[in-house]
Amino acid sequence: MPSTRRPKLAVWKFASCDGCQLSLLDCEDELLQVAEVIEIANFPEASRAVVRGPYDLSLVEGSITTPHDAERIHKVRRASKFLVTIGACATSGGIQALRNFADVNQYIPLVYASPETIQVLNKSTPIADHVFVDFQLRGCPINKRQLVEVLSAFLNGRKPNTPPHSVCIECKRQGTVCVMGNAGAHCLGPVTQAGCGALCPSYRRSCYGCFGPKETPNTHSLSQWWSSHGMMNADICRAYRGFNAYAEAFRRESEAREK
Amino acid sequence: MTPRPSEWGPPFRFKPEDLESLFVVLHEQAYKIIGPTVNDDAIVLGELNSTADLPVGWTDEQSGGSYRLARHSRPEFFHFASGPHSLKQYLHPPSVCLWTASRNGHGFEIMEKVQEAGKLAFVGVRACDLHALAILDKVFKAGPLPDSSYALRRSQLLVIAVNCTSPGGTCFCESMKCGPQVDEGFDLVLTEIEDEGRHFFVGQAGSESGRTIAAKIPQEEASSTDLERVETMLNDARTRMGRRLDTSDLKKQLYRSYDHPRWEETAERCLNCGNCTMVCPTCFCNTMEDVTDLSGVRAERWRKWDSCFTTDFSYIHGGSIRSSAKSRYRQWLIHKLATWVDQFGTFGCVGCGRCITWCPVGIDLTEETAAILESNSTSTPGMK
Ligand code: SF4
Ligand code: SF4
Ligand code: SF4
Numbered sequence: 077m078p079s080t081r082r083p084k085l086a087v088w089k090f091a092s093c094d095g096c097q098l099s100l101l102d103c104e105d106e107l108l109q110v111a112e113v114i115e116i117a118n119f120p121e122a123s124r125a126v127v128r129g130p131y132d133l134s135l136v137e138g139s140i141t142t143p144h145d146a147e148r149i150h151k152v153r154r155a156s157k158f159l160v161t162i163g164a165c166a167t168s169g170g171i172q173a174l175r176n177f178a179d180v181n182q183y184i185p186l187v188y189a190s191p192e193t194i195q196v197l198n199k200s201t202p203i204a205d206h207v208f209v210d211f212q213l214r215g216c217p218i219n220k221r222q223l224v225e226v227l228s229a230f231l232n233g234r235k236p237n238t239p240p241h242s243v244c245i246e247c248k249r250q251g252t253v254c255v256m257g258n259a260g261a262h263c264l265g266p267v268t269q270a271g272c273g274a275l276c277p278s279y280r281r282s283c284y285g286c287f288g289p290k291e292t293p294n295t296h297s298l299s300q301w302w303s304s305h306g307m308m309n310a311d312i313c314r315a316y317r318g319f320n321a322y323a324e325a326f327r328r329e330s331e332a333r334e335k
Numbered sequence: 336m337t338p339r340p341s342e343w344g345p346p347f348r349f350k351p352e353d354l355e356s357l358f359v360v361l362h363e364q365a366y367k368i369i370g371p372t373v374n375d376d377a378i379v380l381g382e383l384n385s386t387a388d389l390p391v392g393w394t395d396e397q398s399g400g401s402y403r404l405a406r407h408s409r410p411e412f413f414h415f416a417s418g419p420h421s422l423k424q425y426l427h428p429p430s431v432c433l434w435t436a437s438r439n440g441h442g443f444e445i446m447e448k449v450q451e452a453g454k455l456a457f458v459g460v461r462a463c464d465l466h467a468l469a470i471l472d473k474v475f476k477a478g479p480l481p482d483s484s485y486a487l488r489r490s491q492l493l494v495i496a497v498n499c500t501s502p503g504g505t506c507f508c509e510s511m512k513c514g515p516q517v518d519e520g521f522d523l524v525l526t527e528i529e530d531e532g533r534h535f536f537v538g539q540a541g542s543e544s545g546r547t548i549a550a551k552i553p554q555e556e557a558s559s560t561d562l563e564r565v566e567t568m569l570n571d572a573r574t575r576m577g578r579r580l581d582t583s584d585l586k587k588q589l590y591r592s593y594d595h596p597r598w599e600e601t602a603e604r605c606l607n608c609g610n611c612t613m614v615c616p617t618c619f620c621n622t623m624e625d626v627t628d629l630s631g632v633r634a635e636r637w638r639k640w641d642s643c644f645t646t647d648f649s650y651i652h653g654g655s656i657r658s659s660a661k662s663r664y665r666q667w668l669i670h671k672l673a674t675w676v677d678q679f680g681t682f683g684c685v686g687c688g689r690c691i692t693w694c695p696v697g698i699d700l701t702e703e704t705a706a707i708l709e710s711n712s713t714s715t716p717g718m719k
Contacts, residue, residue, distance in 0.1 A: 113629050245608075256400075292607055298695070301697070
């Protein structure tokens with residue numbers, strides 16, 4: 077490390093379930109080491125103590141869904157030297173972005189007793205739509221090994237190993253028998269970014285696309301294949317409407333199949 | 336059978352129940368036995384404890400983008416084609432830590448990671464996979480800088496091959512001259528014969544270790560009828576290949592196909608997911624991943640299987656030189672069937688059909704190549 081001062085880390089929460097922040101607490105084995113090399117300056121899930129900014133590294137969880145948060149994220153950006161978004165909410169808008177495909181004002185009265193007190197934006201959007209983001213860590217939730225990898229890469233001034241290729245490559249490296257070729261399942265692995273360790277296929281389930289679109293994803297061809305094997309457009313549309321429904325490649329594909 | 340080199344033993348015949356004695360000998364000689372077994376609705380490679388772990392009565396049905404495990408009415412041990420795994424998994428493992436490094440003062444010290452490789456006996460290896468092994472040998476072992484971990488694993492290998500009499504829907508080893516008959520690189524070769532209620536094996540040793548092992552199997556001399564039967568079954572298998580590929584002028588034709596419109600059409604279907612390269616028994620590319628721990632005191636270098644279908648694969652200063660899906664598919668196919676010949680002296684494809692079966696959208700290299708060859712020959716010769 078270049079200096080002896082421990083870098084200050086802050087964790088920020090926007091619209092999210094806290095699952096990604098909890099991944100940091102879940103790094104039980106590494107947590108003590110993390111605390112040795114990083115000063116955890118602001119981490120509401122772990123401690124109420126707050127150290128004032130600026131921060132060397134901010135981990136941002138959650139999407140922007142309210143006018144208040146749309147302002148707050150700028151403050152976070154100003155207080156952060158290096159900003160990393162973590163999880164599907166922060167990187168693509170999250171599961172709550174399903175409302176982007178409908179009119180949020182029609183939902184509000186159905187959900188809340190006093191709709192007039194609710195102030196929300198029309199759409200749930202990723203952090204990068206609002207401020208410059210230095211690095212994005214995908215996943216719903218993020219993978220804790222990848223999180224530790226991003227932290228060590230940051231601390232050691234190197235690029236993290238978080239390859240943007242397909243889940244299939246991870247799946248095959250593990251020797252898992254492909255559920256698509258073998259069981260005719262509708263696996264999103266070929267268009268989804270690796271990172272989870274091909275968890276679902278290793279339990280004979282198809283990939284749900286938790287890590288969002290991979291590099292150069294060909295969603296159109298995958299849908300064509302499914303459709304030529306009897307899958308209905310409505311089901312294809314739903315397959316892309318998961319945790320990363322608003323990520324561009326998935327959004328465009330689901331909209332094309334919505335008609 | 337066709338004439339054999341002198342180190343090959345005399346053909347012999349044995350009962351299916353005596354296959355077990357082969358397993359016993361291998362275990363006595365401290366081999367871990369790897370072979371076909373049913374798991375996760377497929378015939379995969381795994382460790383076998385006894386012949387009971389073999390896929391008796393199972394077979395597979397394969398086509399572009401589809402593999403189905405199926406019941407087979409006959410009690411055969413080896414009535415199936417290539418499965419999702421290959422020897423590559425064991426000889427060139429998907430992720431290996433090559434070395435670790437620790438800081439000491441102002442420098443660092445590198446410690447090579449000693450690779451573990453026990454004695455492995457592969458049972459049921461088909462001709463296509465043996466040819467693939469010969470290709471991997473060229474890639475990793477020949478030349479001035481052999482890969483030491485591959486060479487170590489390879490040196491402790493024993494191969495019990497099986498002549499293939501059950502080619503699958505995506506097989507074309509016959510076209511690639513890599514099967515179905517086992518012709519090299521084995522310690523023992525078996526042919527399983529099952530007809531009209533008669534079920535037996537014909538075996539032949541191909542090496543000194545093979546002879547020693549074969550001697551432990553209760554046997555009788557194979558008759559000329561038995562050998563004719565083997566020949567007929569192999570000839571019959573040659574006619575039942577699910578796919579074929581015309582290799583006569585392949586390299587030259589593919590070198591002329593650089594601007595062929597078919598590449599663009601295939602790119603529209605290709606997911607660039609990399610499955611074809613992962614399942615291919617000869618695809619050997621890998622990437623290096625350097626990782627540090629949080630304190631920056633320890634580092635590790637990992638080698639992992641890579642694929643020419645990723646953009647990082649062709650990343651050189653400033654960007655990927657194969658950013659389009661078209662350039663990636665073209666690179667893969669032309670390497671397999673043309674540039675490989677210049678590089679290593681054989682095709683990079685043995686016709687096992689795995690890339691066709693396990694491509695999630697059923698892209699078929701024999702079909703792609705045929706389409707290119709066909710219109711190449713009708714187009715103007717000036718085309719690049
Ligand atoms: S199971 Fe899914 S992720 Fe795994 S190789 Fe098949 S398509 Fe890809
Ligand atoms: S040819 Fe098939 S398996 Fe290979 S990258 Fe393309 S879609 Fe994936
Ligand atoms: S290119 Fe396809 S058919 Fe040829 S050896 Fe590789 S996986 Fe088998």
